[in-house]
Structure formats: structure tokens, C-alpha cells
Amino acid sequence: MPPQTNLKHAEFHGRIGMARTVNTPPVGIYSRTWGSAKHDVAEGVHRPIFASCLTFQTLDEASELIFIALDSCVADDHEMSKLRAAILARFGLKPEQLMIHPSHSHSLPVLTKRHTDRAGGDLLASYLDGFAPVCIALIEQARQTRQEGLVSWAYGRCSLAFNRDAVDPATGRDICGLNLAEKADDTVLVGRVTDMAGLHRATIVNYACHPVSLGGGNRLLSPDYIGAMREVVEKETGGAMCVFMHGASGDLTPRRSYEAKTEVADQNGKELGYAALSTLSAMFPAGQQLQYQGIEESGTPLGIWRLVPKPSVSTQLSGQVVTTKFPLLEFPSRQELEAQLAAATERYAIERLERSLARRKQVGDGTESDFHFTVWRIGEAFLVSTPAECYSQFQIDLRRKFPDTTVAVLNLSDGTTTYLPKPESFKRDVYQARIAFYKPDALARITDMACGAISQMQ
Secondary structure (H helix, E strand, O other): OOOOOEEOOEEEEEEEEEEEEEOOOOOOOEOOOOOOOOOOEOOEEOOOOEEEEEEEEOOOOOOEEEEEEEOOOOEOHHHHHHHHHHHHHHHOOOHHHEEEEEOOOOOOOOEOOOOOOOOOHHHHHHHHHOHHHHHHHHHHHHHHOOEEEEEEEEEEEOOOEEEOEEEOOOOOOEEEOOOOOOOOOOEEEEEEEEEOOOOEEEEEEEEOOOOOOEOOOOOEEOOOHHHHHHHHHHHHOOOOEEEEEEOOOOOEEEOOOOEOOHHHHHHHHHHHHHHHHHHHHOOOOOOEEEEEEEEEOOOOOEEEEEEEEOOOOOOOEEEEEEEEEEEEOOOOOHHHHHHHHHHOOOHHHHHHHHHHHHHHHHHOOOOEEEEEEEEEEEOOEEEEEOOOEEOOHHHHHHHHHOOOOEEEEEOOOOOOOOEEOOHHHHHOOOHHHHHOOEOOOHHHHHHHHHHHHHHHHO
């Protein structure tokens, strides 16, 4: 194979719009996400909670993709389906044109009306009802800001995330905590949006790490590490909007996790923010590539590389929804779970059983369940977005399969299903395998389907 003579970023040339609004839940809202928590309602606010929108459009305005990023924990399927239906109907969009992506901060309410009968539940109901108007207004604002520009992507590294399938050394019990024996995926993917004059308009940060810096002891509404990350990046990019895409983090947690002090979330966020800035600082100007020029004779023959304009930048824009069915594991029936819940007294046990019952109601009483995910092509880059919590092996394998392009991977978009752990996790009592409801081959199957979709769209 001859030596490579060009070094370049994956890019898209089109019309890009953006908008953001504060969408902080009211203090006093029902916000229990931890079985270990001693409180049910939020008592204050750590940092503002945002909803953001990016629109991507071809130069001829024939194709459009709309991305909405929400600072939220997760939305149940019913609420997400209602939200998507309202947006699709309002703008006449096809399902593959819209992605709604929660950040998964565990210091924000779960978007469900299952808890509206509890303390702060009335505020949760009204907050949920406001999401459709907020998102519709964001899309309208983003469309108004559309202008010709480029999206450029580059991979970097960040050491914030650690594997979390650990073992308690005293008892041998499987726990969810730092596992120092297994290397975590440290890939951070940064997207930079510029106008045609090179002005930096927005930054996209795609990283896989559970937003669980704060645990059950925290009583404040918080975007977790994402808030400080955005602040760091925006300060150094002239205020350009920063949008977070939460990667395949099913087995990944921050170095400092489950703490009560918000300084921990800020420390974690700064680490990711500086890593993103390091990647940004190494990027070439939009629309340019580094090209080999030849030999310059010196004390040794020097290989000279220089920046030159790209002959062209991809304008392709497309999306598709991939649907399938996965066989289910055997797990308790609704009646069994309801009986266990009625007998439970410990708050953590009640929390676990309520989640199990919600999952059982979601998939029904059959032997298989529907599964869907979305793949976008934005120029020379691909976004693969699932409603599951995939293990990081998913993004590792996709990027290994397509080394000559750029692949962003997103968890928990457009609804929520379950964890997709590695098959060997099912031989242990790790949390993610214990609550999974698809059989152990599900992660490999979705990887193959995602690879097929990317190959088809290339």
C-alpha cells in the first residue's frame, strides 16, 4: 500500500442552524433517581438546565436533519413517543429526520408521569407538558439562524471515564464502581461548526461516561459534569454554543462518582472540557487538509506537509431508522413483581422493583420486543443513535470497522429500552446484566446492523 499523502477531518458543507434555551425544572419537583436517596424532591439548582437544537440542511434545502439535546435523565417510551409525534406533526418531518437525545444526568428528573402522584409530582406533570412547546420553539429559532458553513470532526482522548463492572474485594460481590483492572474507552469526539469565514459557531462533544458524578446524597438539580464542560469550552471559543452527545457508556463511570458535593461534578466536567479544547486546538481550519509536498533536503531528507484547500467537501445528508425484534430473557411477570413490590419495605428495594415493573410493562408479556435505532450521515461522518444503554464495546467496534470515517455513538435517544452489555457480563451478577431484558447476543446483533446501515449509506 503506498504511503498516505493527505491528512484531513471528516466534514460536511451545508446550512447549519442552532438555538438553545434554559429549561430548568422548578425547585420542589419530584426528582428521585437513586434508591439510596433520602429525599424525593429537588431542593435547589446547581447549574442551569438547557435544551439545545442543531439543524443540518443541504445547500439546496432538499434534505434536513434536526437534533435536539435535552439536559434530562431519561424519558420513558410513552412520553418520548408523544414528544416526537408532536414535533413530527408540527413540521411535517419523517421519523428519520429527528433525533431527541437526553444527556442522562442522574441529578435531573426521569421524564415520566408514573410518579405524578408523589411529592412534587404535580410539578413534574406540568414540566413534562412543556417539553413539546419548548422543542418546537427551539427548532423554529434554529431554522431562523441557518447559514452556510462546515461541520468538522476530530477524535481526541479524555481519561475521565473508568470501567464500572467492579468486584467488592471483601465479599466478592459484583458492584457498580471503579474497576481499575480493565481499560476504559477514552475516545472523545469533537465536532466544530464554522461559518464560511471560519467563525466558530458551535462545538459538539461526544463522550461516553455516565453522568453520575453526583449520587443519592445530592439534593440539587444538576446537569452533572456536562455543565462545567460546556462552560469551559464556551469560554475558550468566544461563546460558541456547546452541545453534548452522551456516548455508549453502559459500563463507564467518572473517576469520582456518586458523591454529594457539586464541586465533584465541576471537576469532572472541567477535565472533559479541557480534553475537548485540546482536540479543538489541533484541528485544521475548516475546508483544509494537510498534504504531503515532497522532500526538502537538509541534514536528513525532510518530508514536508502543508495545509492546502480541500478540492471538495461532502454535502451529503441522509438518515434512516433501523427496526428489528430482539428475543427477551426470562424475567418475572407483572404479577410476581407487583407482589414483591407490595411486600418491600426498604426504599432501595422499592426503587429497584418499580424500575423492574416499568420494564416488564414496557416489553409486555411476550417472548420478544421491538427495537429501533437511527443512523445519520452528515457529510463524511455518521451518527448512530440508540434508545438503549450500550456498553462501550459498541462504539469501539463501530469505529474499528470504519477507521477511515468518523462515527459518533449516542445512548438513550428517542426513548429508552435497557442495557446492552457484553455477553460475558451475563455470567456475573453485574447490575446492567441483571436488569437487561434482551438476550446476551443483542449487542453483537445491533453492532452488525449498525455496520450494515453505515455501509449502505456510504
